[in-house]
Amino acid sequence: MVWLEIARTGLTSMLLHPWRSVATTACVVAVLTPYLVGLGISVGLARQADDSLRFGADLYVTGRQFGRGVPLPLDAVEKIAEIAGVTEVVPRIVGPMVLGLERHSAVVVGVSPEKLGDVSECIEGRLFHKDGGNELVVGSALAARLRLKVGSPLPPFYRNRSGEHVSHVVGIFRPDAPLWQANLIFTSFDTAAALFDQQGLATELLVYCRAGEREQVAGIIRRHVEWTEDSGSRLGARVVGRDDFEALWSSAAAHRDGVFHLHCVLACSVAVLAVFVTSGFGSSERRREVGILKAIGWQTDEILIRGTVESLLLTLAGASLTVLLVWVWLRGFNGYGIAGLFLPGLDVRPGAHVPFRLVPVPVLLSVLLSWVVVNSGSLTSTWRTATTPPVEAMR
Amino acid sequence: MTLFETCDVARVYRRGSARELSALAGVSLAIEECTCCALTGPSGSGKSTLLALLGAMDRPTSGEVLFRGESLAGLSDVGLARIRRRFGFVFQGFSLLPRLPVWENVTYPLIPRGVARAERLRIAGELLGPLELADRIHDRAGTLSGGEQQRVALARALVAQPEVVLADEPTSQLDRNNAERLAKSFEELLARGVTVVLSTHDPRLIALATQVLELDAGRLKTP
Numbered sequence: 001m002v003w004l005e006i007a008r009t010g011l012t013s014m015l016l017h018p019w020r021s022v023a024t025t026a027c028v029v030a031v032l033t034p035y036l037v038g039l040g041i042s043v044g045l046a047r048q049a050d051d052s053l054r055f056g057a058d059l060y061v062t063g064r065q066f067g068r069g070v071p072l073p074l075d076a077v078e079k080i081a082e083i084a085g086v087t088e089v090v091p092r093i094v095g096p097m098v099l100g101l102e103r104h105s106a107v108v109v110g111v112s113p114e115k116l117g118d119v120s121e122c123i124e125g126r127l128f129h130k131d132g133g134n135e136l137v138v139g140s141a142l143a144a145r146l147r148l149k150v151g152s153p154l155p156p157f158y159r160n161r162s163g164e165h166v167s168h169v170v171g172i173f174r175p176d177a178p179l180w181q182a183n184l185i186f187t188s189f190d191t192a193a194a195l196f197d198q199q200g201l202a203t204e205l206l207v208y209c210r211a212g213e214r215e216q217v218a219g220i221i222r223r224h225v226e227w228t229e230d231s232g233s234r235l236g237a238r239v240v241g242r243d244d245f246e247a248l249w250s251s252a253a254a255h256r257d258g259v260f261h262l263h264c265v266l267a268c269s270v271a272v273l274a275v276f277v278t279s280g281f282g283s284s285e286r287r288r289e290v291g292i293l294k295a296i297g298w299q300t301d302e303i304l305i306r307g308t309v310e311s312l313l314l315t316l317a318g319a320s321l322t323v324l325l326v327w328v329w330l331r332g333f334n335g336y337g338i339a340g341l342f343l344p345g346l347d348v349r350p351g352a353h354v355p356f357r358l359v360p361v362p363v364l365l366s367v368l369l370s371w372v373v374v375n376s377g378s379l380t381s382t383w384r385t386a387t388t389p390p391v392e393a394m395r
Numbered sequence: 396m397t398l399f400e401t402c403d404v405a406r407v408y409r410r411g412s413a414r415e416l417s418a419l420a421g422v423s424l425a426i427e428e429c430t431c432c433a434l435t436g437p438s439g440s441g442k443s444t445l446l447a448l449l450g451a452m453d454r455p456t457s458g459e460v461l462f463r464g465e466s467l468a469g470l471s472d473v474g475l476a477r478i479r480r481r482f483g484f485v486f487q488g489f490s491l492l493p494r495l496p497v498w499e500n501v502t503y504p505l506i507p508r509g510v511a512r513a514e515r516l517r518i519a520g521e522l523l524g525p526l527e528l529a530d531r532i533h534d535r536a537g538t539l540s541g542g543e544q545q546r547v548a549l550a551r552a553l554v555a556q557p558e559v560v561l562a563d564e565p566t567s568q569l570d571r572n573n574a575e576r577l578a579k580s581f582e583e584l585l586a587r588g589v590t591v592v593l594s595t596h597d598p599r600l601i602a603l604a605t606q607v608l609e610l611d612a613g614r615l616k617t618p
Contacts, residue, residue: 002509009506016494292490295452296504296551297480300472387472390479391452394490 006302010309014317017286021314024275024378028318028370029325031271035264035369036326037335039362041342042256044355048178049249053242055117057090057206058214060245061221064238071201073227076237080205083220085213090115091202093192097185099146099154105345106142108185110192115206122181125150125171128188135191137171141182141351148172161197175353182352183345214241264369271373283381290385291393300386307382311374318374319367323358330356397464398559398590399426399449404458405613406444418444419613422458426592426606431585433604434594440610442594443487443563449592450561451478480504483552485562485593489544491551493537497528500536501550508555522550526580542573549580560584562593566600574599 014021061080062069074091081089093110113127120127128135138148148154154167173181193199209217218239225237290303329335335354340346343354385393406419419441426432426449434442447453448460451467460467462478470478484490491500498519505515523529526546531539536547545565552560562581566574578599581591585603593600601607609616 001511002507005506005509005512008512009503012495012499016492288490289492292492293503294476295450295479295484295486295490297476297482297555298507299476302507389453391447394486 003305006305007309010306011313013289013306013310014313020286021317024314024374025318025321027271027274028315028373029322031264031267031373032319032322032366032370033325033329034338034341035260035267036322036358036362036366037330037338037356038260038263038342039257040326040330040356040358041335041339041354042253042260043357043359043362045179045343046249046253047357048180048355049253050246051178052180053245053249056242056245058209058242059207059218059221060240061205061207061225062203062238062240063227064236065233069204069238070235071198071203072205072235072237074200074202076205076225076227077202079225080207080221083217085210085217086207087210088208090206090208091189092204092206093189093196093198093201094203095192095196097195099142102145104142104145104183106139106183106185108187108192108195110187110189110195112189116186120171122174122177123171124174125169128170128186128191130188131190133188133191133194134165134167135170135187136167137173137186138169139181139184139352140173140175140177141346142185143169143172144175144351145347165194167191173352175351177353179343179352179355182350268369268373272376275373275376275378287385287388287393290382291388291390291395294386294390295394303386304382307378307386311378311382312371315367315371315374319363319370322366322370323363327358330354396428397425398428398462399592400424400461400464401445401448401455402459402461404445404448404455404460406441406448406453407456410456417613419448419455422610422613422615424608424615426590428590429585429588430605431581431591431593431603432606432608433601434592434608434610435596435601436610436616439612441613442610444613445610446561446563446592446594450482450484451475452484480508480555481558483555483557483560485545485548485552485560485565487564487567489541489548489568491536491544491547494535496533497523497536497539497547498532500547501554504551504555518554519550522554523547526550541568542570542576545569545573545577549577553584557589559590559592562591562595564594564596566595566597578603 061072063072064070077089077091080086090112093108095108097106097108098104099106113130116127123137128137136154148169150169150172152169154169193201207217218241221237221239227235229235293303329338334350335356337348339350339354340348346352346354401422401424404419404422405417408416408418422445434445436442448455451462454468467475467478492503498516501519501522502510502515505518510518519532520529523532526549528543528546531543536544539547545568566577569577574597581600581603584591595601
């Protein structure tokens with residue numbers, strides 16, 4: 001009961017010094033917001049990557065030359081399809097290109113439309129025809145940047161040996177579709193082959209296997225699948241499994257999170273100094289207040305509890321405000337102005353849905369960091385005042 | 396029974412620095428229970444310093460202060476705080492918490508004693524009624540006049556039913572009417588058997604005193 005009453009005065013104290021409370025909370029929010037946004041986006045991306053991997057192929061096969069990945073001849077499709085345990089082999093072309101006068105970067109994916117699964121649900125318009133030339137489905141961010149609509153022509157989309165080609169946008173990904181589509185252009189395999197002027201080649205083969213036979217199939221491809229090029233040089237197969245992608249993604253995500261943590265530690269150090277300064281706001285008044293409390297019979301530990309409760313409330317206020325702000329910013333405003341800092345390729349106003357997820361660990365971590373920031377800034381001054389004789393503190 | 400006793404007490408501020416100031420030197424006195432002791436003397440003579448030492452709000456540089464025969468020198472911070480809970484203080488500048496409501500100011504000493512909020516509000520009402528402040532109970536202390544603030548300070552000093560009330564120049568910032576009203580309150584306290592120690596120049600308060608001690612340049616003047 002006594003402690004509850006003393007704790008209640010901590011709340012009173014916080015309300016009695018509104019400017020100090022606001023300045024301290026602002027410091028906490030300023031430090032933690034970019035941190036939580038970064039981690040939230042990182043976790044959101046990880047979830048989407050997990051989904052992509054789960055619904056993707058079992059193996060991704062490319063050619064191997066000088067230890068590097070190179071395109072494969074299309075006759076590899078049949079060779080690999082004959083391997084026991086393989087259920088399907090899908091050739092795909094993936095290549096970067098630059099569009100428009102402002103040279104916007106995009107990635108072209110040429111693949112059979114049947115292999116895109118239920119992606120049509122995320123598209124405004126329709127999917128391209130399998131053999132319909134020069135039909136494109138464009139990612140939402142890219143379409144917004146190039147001001148493309150369904151039916152827009154893209155003149156001249158590419159030139160090759162047979163001349164210039166005009167393409168048409170037949171579909172655009174909806175802005176709420178997963179982020180991976182943002183800067184992609186989907187088209188048929190043949191259109192992509194013509195676009196890059198590389199007939200008879202695929203940049204990779206997507207191999208689907210029977211359950212439990214993935215490793216075995218991967219081993220056979222690595223050991224036995226090879227081609228001899230016209231020049232006589234031999235081309236091997238490089239196989240990357242779903243597990244390899246998962247491991248690669250995990251390490252990339254961990255690296256990204258590590259960078260966020262490091263930045264947050266640095267920002268916290270600055271915030272501690274800032275809180276140290278803001279705790280100086282009205283410090284003589286607070287000092288006098290503590291002196292009065294001591295004079296009327298409060299003990300040092302009771303004053304410290306009061307100060308601790310005040311800090312705790314400021315911590316919770318700062319952390320809660322941060323979580324709320326981050327949630328509103330990412331959910332309500334789709335990370336306007338901030339998502340682009342963490343996701344290169346996105347504009348100030350992202351043209352695609354920014355994935356994010358606020359999971360308990362970063363949120364709790366931000367509460368802890370908030371507590372560290374508030375306390376390290378104000379603990380010394382509270383302690384010093386609380387242990388001063390009242391007559392001196394009141395002076 | 397002797398309530399306070401000081402033995403050769405001295406208090407030096409900023410000791411060892413060029414601005415060293417000796418506020419008290421060699422003060423020895425005794426104050427009896429249920430009496431009124433007035434500390435008088437010119438400004439800077441050490442009245443407030445002596446009052447702070449008697450009130451366990453400061454420690455002497457040398458010498459000893461005893462309360463009911465117990466030396467305060469050996470007491471820890473907590474021990475001194477517990478002694479202070481037996482006192483009621485009325486400070487020269489009122490020393491209220493200006494942003495807090497009047498009733499909170501009055502009952503803040505009760506919080507560490509575990510008195511619940513509703514009970515504190517009731518006690519404040521009881522104390523402030525006779526002081527004609529019942530209608531200002533929820534106002535912020537900073538919005539009150541000097542006289543009203545002094546009455547709130549007195550109510551705060553009395554809220555925990557202290558054995559002793561220590562008052563530092565309690566009428567110095569009051570007009571005549573308020574000063575007279577305060578003197579009357581002290582008279583009532585004395586009638587209830589509360590010991591009062593005050594530093595003052597006010598003849599109305601000096602007139603209440605059973606013991607008048609005059610200080611000059613930090614030393615007690617011998618009668």
